[in-house]
Amino acid sequence: MDKKLKLWDATMLVMGSMIGSGIFIVSSDMMRNLGSGYWLITVWVITGIMTVAAAISYGELSSMFPKAGGQYTYITEIFGKMTGFLYGWGLFTVIQTGTIAAVAMAFGKFTAYLVPALNDSAPLFQSGGFKITWIQILAICVIMLLTYINTKGLKNGKILQDLFTTSKILALVGIIIFGFILVKNSMWSENMNFGWNAFQDFGKEVGNDLVPTGWKSIGGITLLGGIAAAMVGSVFSSVAWENVTFVSGEIENPKKNVVKSMVLGTIVVMVLYMLVNFVYLHALDRDGIAFADKNRPAVAASEVIFGNIGTVIMAVLVMISTFGCINGLVLAGSRVFQTMAKDGLFFKSAIENNKNNVPGKSLWMQGTWACVLALSGQYGDLLDMISFVIVLFYMITVFGVIYLRIKKPDLERPYKTWLYPITPILYLFIGTAFCVLLVFFKPQYTWPGFILILLGVPVYLFINRNKKTD
Template identity: 75%
Template sequence: MENQQEEVSSKRKLGLFDGAMLVMGSMIGSGIFIVSADIMRNLGSGYWLIVVWVITGVMTVAAAISYGELSSMFPKAGGQYTYLKETFGKMMGFLYGWGLFAVIQTGTIAAVAVAFGKFTAYLIPALNDAAPIFQSGGYKITWIQILAIVVILLLTYINTKGVEGGKLLQNVFTGSKIVALIGLIILGFLLVKSNFWAENMSYGWGAFNNLKTDTSGNLLKSGWESISGMAILGGIAAAMVGSVFSSVAWENVTFVSGEIENPKKNVVRSMVLGTTAVMILYLLVNFVYLNALNREGIAFAPNDRVAVVVSEQIFGSGIGTIVMAVLVMISTFGCVNGIVLAGARVFQTMAKDGMFFKAALHNNKNGVPAKSLWMQGIWAAVLCLSGQYGNLLDMISFVIVLFYMITVFGVIYLRIKRPDLERPYKTWLYPVTPIIYLLIGAAFCILLLIYKQQYTWPGLIIVLLGVPIYLLINRKKEAANN
């Protein structure tokens, strides 16, 4: 027994600071620098841009506070997979784990790594200008995709060398991007040449959209159309696809609960501190956008890169582009590392339950699940080559919120069904906090189902494909037992 305790304590190499850095580093990728353009095109007013980010912030922090109760009850590696399995049974846990491997975790790794490649191309234009390595019809493989794959495989390799290396990398890169974001916020108010705040807020609570496209799907700057009633709600839901996706992955810290010191307390602290800090930073960055650019400047920033245009306003076109490219490269590199580090622990936990490849089960000599890391990395690399990661992520935002809702509902469900379970931490303002998340999440999902079905059914179908796979695995296990 004593040896077991020593082994567990030796595994726990991540403290509260490391956990908070993992939360913040996994959340802050490229989204905050880009998605405000789409939000502005959907709603057309400074007030509504802020409202979307405030709603997203309330959702995110409410979910993190609610997850805290589950993390204290089940302080094991696997996090959300474990919570769903323990609360609703193995099939629900498997469907989440399947979705995580198929697209949620790996698709995020691919998309953020490609964002790293695209911003690297600002500094090395030859990456943009080079002919595709392979092209057949609309499908092509570019050097940017190859760079993304190199980054994924490099970070996977570093994380197979032990938690210490991944932790150090995470802390350095997350610390760097937090400092850089704070710098951007301060300079965005001090050094911009023109102030558009009053103009952007002059539209009040009027909502407008500007989403017309030509036959090729390119946006047309054709003038703003006033929208009202249910159209505003549809616009909010569509706008929130980007803000929600920019604010996920905080739950990654729950995946590594087995390696966190005093997980019953430090996991929830990491989530609440990390999500609150990031959502405040996001809101302040959007204040900078509204201060530095008019609504056309935000809505139609080239390639949606609002932050690049703002940086050019602050530092001038040449230096501003370089400054922002470096910031996004730091941000995306650290984000990929955090997601790579955490995700493999879920697949290892699934393997222990007989729900994933047996090879993912064992740790290497450095005490980390190397084969699980490589499986995750290789599939993410395949998604990079597919060129479909962006579409996959649009589709999966709905499913991510759906799983968040099921998990948050699990807090209420367990309070009713298993009130006797030990709860070292209890959800703050229960049941108000989980109910707030469930109401906002339900409204988001229902509005997407009504107005933006392209964001809903494909992701749902990907996850539901896990049902026959689960039944097949169970049948094989039963046959083996007989």
């Protein structure tokens, strides 16, 4: 296959897939869970360490298995076809397609700031709680458009990705710079004055029921629950960097460039995220972040920075950001499903490349299912449920680095994990703490994701009913 993605393109794919709508939205819910600027920054630091540690660890696997499919390929090679299939199953049913749907809906909702008629018009269809709105139709059109563009060849998707990712990075840098220059009354001191003990008081104030009965008196444990609940948002905003591994087969010198793009891309994005949160804490008071209109602290901060035109500026930035993010997710995800089809674990028709040398049918299958999720309106609930599962699969993959070092120490490793074994162990420690705390404090975020993945077991057994399973 032609290698058409250079290091720059791969890095743009990492950053473009990460920066979607999350950073503009999730800090509201995080502040409601935490109640303090200190804790908000702390959670973003933890998430940043976790994300970069995973990217560094994945680098070793990407150098060992430099082919299309990425994380699916690593899991399959290390733990067998069934484990790999369960990851791919989760990726197709919710992780990739649900994220595409959610980001496309965010594109529609922020477009409504510029075209209020999108919000004001009556639903096209309504039956009980189910309705189809013009925003959903716009989201579906964007998914279909970007799917179509990507079927026309890798070059088109690459150009779009580079253009939109560069645009949104420059725009974010602009927001950060102007955020510090133009805000006259800084809220930083006030937000930091709440200190480390603000969590419980603010939690009671906003009615956070984070702790099961019987745990109420244990303040430290309660705080850990708040941190885990807040991390659902920061983790969601920081995933999808691994999408670059899905297209390893189309990257020049993948043994070196995949790991470089992952490490460089994740570090830059996490620094940008941190600085954007500094702007929120500088421009808005605690309630202004926690209770921003429609959970959009970015819009509230932009109005403080730029005045009335701030809403329009932020709406345009989020539209650029989400458009580029969807493109990255569409481009990368289809390569995994094509690789699964070659392994006999997905629809056979997804194997073929079209005349433009891209997996056209895989792209359309992914796009169609993402549209169904956008139409159903259930993508938000699904993503809440699946954040836990995404981290579990990250942990399985990072553990694979340690497992292979022990089981197959003689395998060629063109790149070795920096500070091994500290880096993968650090990720596994934070990831385990996050998952265990969520099981205790937010079980509704955990067991549905488990069930969804377990539903893949009978599907796998059905697909392999006439084969010898491994």
